[in-house]
Structures are given as C-alpha cells and as structure tokens.
Amino acid sequence: MTMSLAPNHPAQDAGSQPPDAGSKPTGAKRKPHRKKPSDWVILATAIVVGILIAVPFLMILVNSFKSPADYNTGGPLQLPTHLYFDGIVNFWNRVDFPQKLWNSVFISGMVSILAIIISVLNAYALGIGRVKARLWIIVLFLLANMVPQEALLYPLYSMFKALGLYDNVWSVIIIFTVIQGAFGTYLLSSVYGTFPKEILEAASLDGASRWTILWRVIVPISRPTLSVLLIFFFIWTWNEFLIPLTFLVSNANQTVPVAISVLQGDRLMDVTTTSASALLGLLPTLIFFLIFQRTLTRGITAGAVK
Template identity: 80%
Template sequence: MATIAPQSVRSTVDPTGKRDNTFKVRKRKSNRTVGDWFILLAAIIVGLLIVVPFYLIIINSFKTAGDYATGGALQWPAQISFDGITKFWNRVNFPEKLWNSILISTVVAFLAMIVSVLNAYAIGIGRVKGRTWIVVLFLLANVLPQEALLYPLYFMFKSIGLYDNVWSVIIIFTVIQSAFGTYLLSSVYGTFPKEILEAASLDGASRWTILWRVIVPISRPTLSVLLIFFFIWTWNEFLIPLTFLVSNSNQTVPIAIASLQGDRLMDVTTTSASALLGLIPTLIFFLIFQRTLTRGITAGAVK
C-alpha cells in the first residue's frame, strides 16, 4: 500500500530534475537535434488540444447570441458583450451559489481536518490496538461509491429535518474527507520523531497540549495541503449535493450550472458563460495554491 512519508509531503517538485544535474544540462543544451524539436512540437500540440476548449469557452462567453449565429464558434467576438454572463449570473443568482459553495467547502475543510488530526493522533502516535484495521476501515469509507450510502443517508437526513439543508452536505463530507485525511495523516504521524514527544511530556505537557502545541504546528505543511484538498474536493462534489440540496437557494456552483443545462432559456452563449463561471473559481484556487497543490498531488502517490 502506498504510504506517505512527511518528507515527501514537504519536498517541492522540481521538474528540472536533480539539482546536481545542472552541469550536464548546460553541456547538453546546445546539441538539440531535429528530433528534439519535433518532440517539443508534439508536446506543445498536446497542450494546445487541452487548452482549446478553455479558449473557445472564454471567447464565446463574451459574444451575443447573434454574433455567434453569424460568426460561429471560432471567431473572435465582433464586440465584447457581457450579455451571456449577466444573463446566467442573474438567472442562477450566482453570488448566492458562490456563497453556498464557499461556506460548505470551508466548513468541511476545517472540520474534516480536525477529525483527521484527532484520528491520526490516536493511530499514528498513540498506536492504538488494531490500528491497521482502523486505517483500512477509513480507507474503505473513501473508496466506497457514494451511491451505496445515498438512499439511507437521504432517509436519515429527511427524518431529522436536515434534508435540503447545507449542513447535511457538510456533515457527510466532513466524514468522507476525514476518512482520507486519517489515512494520510496516520502514516505521516507514524514517523513523527519520538524525541520531540518525549521532551514535551518531560516538560509536563498533557497529551491534549502536545497535540495542539507540538504536533499540529510541526505538521502544518501537511495540514495545509490537506485543507486545500478538502476544500477543492468538496467544491467539486456532485452526487450528494445534487441529491440533498434540492431547492434553488441551497445549491452549490456545480449543481446550479449542471441543472440548467438543456434549459430552454439557455442559448448558446449563455451556456458557454455558465461553463466559464463554473471554471473561474477553481481556476483562481489553482493559481493561488498552485505550489501547495503540486506538492500535495505528488505527495499522495510517492512512497
């Protein structure tokens, strides 16, 4: 099973390879062959193919439907128009959806982190009995298809009156995300230097104090990666918010956008604008957290 060492979580990705290669790199830089240029060209073409859909969405979101009808999808807008965007913005009351998504994702990220830290403290540092099975249990919770929990959860939250309430989604994702967090943090805490813990307990610190004053601050880099991941994963969730947040005013951004597809009032540029508004928030996170994210994505897979 892939386990994650804390060092790998902290180390940054350096795409140029190992540092001590710089000399060789310089030596080679001059002998680029024709083949090398072809491979570069191929890599750039792949990049363009991946980016073209974004480009098309961006240019067409700023067209009027008439402009689209005459000029088609590929032409630069004849005139920058915010029609599509404003139409969609007002139709779904976009700020409200944005707020729902931010609220749900933020609360989930923090709650799930707290639960993960508590679990991982017991498993990784406390080495409680049967910890392997406990970790497997948490991992299972993360691997399960949400459909297998969907109807009973729907029934449960309906009977306690939390159906169609953002808190239902918050509670569910706190558990699902913390299951992954427990798995990851337990292995990180499993390698936590014992000397530090012993020194702290010699100073008379209680276990509770050690956790919040020693362990959490030291593992902050890992925790911040987790926090960002929990936020984005929750933001991107679909099935459970779709099922639980039925009324318009509770919906999250992806649900609001998806549920209007195929609507009669959605003309071609409004649909494009809906996709644009859906991708802008995640694009912003990506730009802000790019470094942390690349660290985290790779940390998850590195042994």
C-alpha cells in the same frame, strides 16, 4: 493548428515517432544544447497536445463575451466584434451566482476545517498513540473513502430526511466531513507515525498533558501537511456532485456545479449563455488553482507515493 512553434526543420525527420526520437536525451546529455530535428518534432508534438487541451478553455472564454447573433455570423473561432456581457450577466442573475458561490464556499470551508479536526484527532490516536488494532481501523477508514457514494445514497437520504436535515447544507457538510476525514486519517496516521520522538519526549518532560501536546506541539509542527490537506479537502468538496445534487434540491441551497448543471438543456439557454455558464463554473476553481498552485503540485505528487 495555426501555431507551428517548431519552424526549423520538423519535416526532415517526420517519420520518427516520439518513442524513437526519445532515444537521444541520454546520448545528447553531454552536449545539452545541441538540438536535433527530431527534438523539434517532439517539442511540436507536446505543444500540439497542449493546444488541443487548451482550445476548449479558449473557446469558452472567447464565446462567453459574444451575443448569439455575433456567434451565428462569426462562428466560434472569431473574436467577439464587441464585448457583450449580457450572457454572463443574465446567467449570473438567473442562478443568483453570489448565493451559489457562498453556498459552495461555506460547505467546502466547513468541511475542510471539520475534516482536518477529525483527521488530527484520529491520527493522534492511530499514529502517535498506536492504539491496538490500528491497522484494521485505518483499513476501515480507507474503506469509507473507497465505497461508492451511490451505495450510501439512499440510506443517507432517508436518515437525513428523518432528522429534518434534508435540503440543508449541513447534511452535505456532515457527509463530506466523514468522507474527507477518512482520507485524512489514513494519510495523517502515516505522517504522525514518523513524528520525531525527541520532540514528544521533550514536551512531556515539561509536564504537558496529551491534549496540550497535540495542540501546542504536534499540530503546529505538522502545519504544512495540514494546510495541503485543507486545500485538497476544499477543492474535492467543491467539485463533488452526486450528494449535493441529491440533498440540496431547492435553489437557495445549491452549490456552483449543481446549479450550473441543472440548467443545462434549459430552453432559455442560448449558445453564448451556455458558454457563459461554463465560464462561471470554471473561474472559481481556476482562480483557486492559480493562488495555490505550488502547494497543490506538491500535494498531488506527495499523495501518490503515500
């Protein structure tokens, strides 16, 4: 809107839609630095899409630091007249945010470690041990990952109630260890299926037992894959909603997304406090993403092609 990063002459060729204009890249390949007007149009289109996607984030950021009065006079697009932290502080105290953060960190952390262990053990038997009927076993694990959680919800609810683990973070940890571990089993089995045979042979020449080979040879060598999986398990578990919502009913056990969600629509949530709640909800994952950006991009694209 306010930004036009294609100031040169986009209007000239405004009629050319992205698909037509895209016909240039290969033609222009030999002279990579000559830019046609249509190129600027495409760049402008891509930037406008980017702005549209980023604007909600910027709005949340700007309005979380306003007082409701400031919001009412200046509207959502103005910068705050003075920095106002009450919205954030109020919400922070109201949900006991550090406690929710700890719950989320603990649940996601435990799940990712336990799910990695399960995945490694399963994949050792399936990918390297090549036990009989392994294909069917892998399909079974994949099914576990595909089944909608709604179809497990009520039976799990009754089971964990009977076990006395209802409203206990361990119920959620156990469930997601299985669900994430199922995906990990599927992925790691195919990775271990192509494990260099010479290394395994050399290790067993040295007389190492299977157990030793797994932990001293295979796990250290596959550490890059394992760390990508670990980060993904962490984020996926962090972002989960239905099962934590159902199982963690008391305030003290809730995760960040659940705690923020259940307060929406509350009468005490004025406009800028709601904005602050969204900000607190998005900050942890944003920070996490910035730290692990490279690993994540590698993982996202690797995951798509098996």
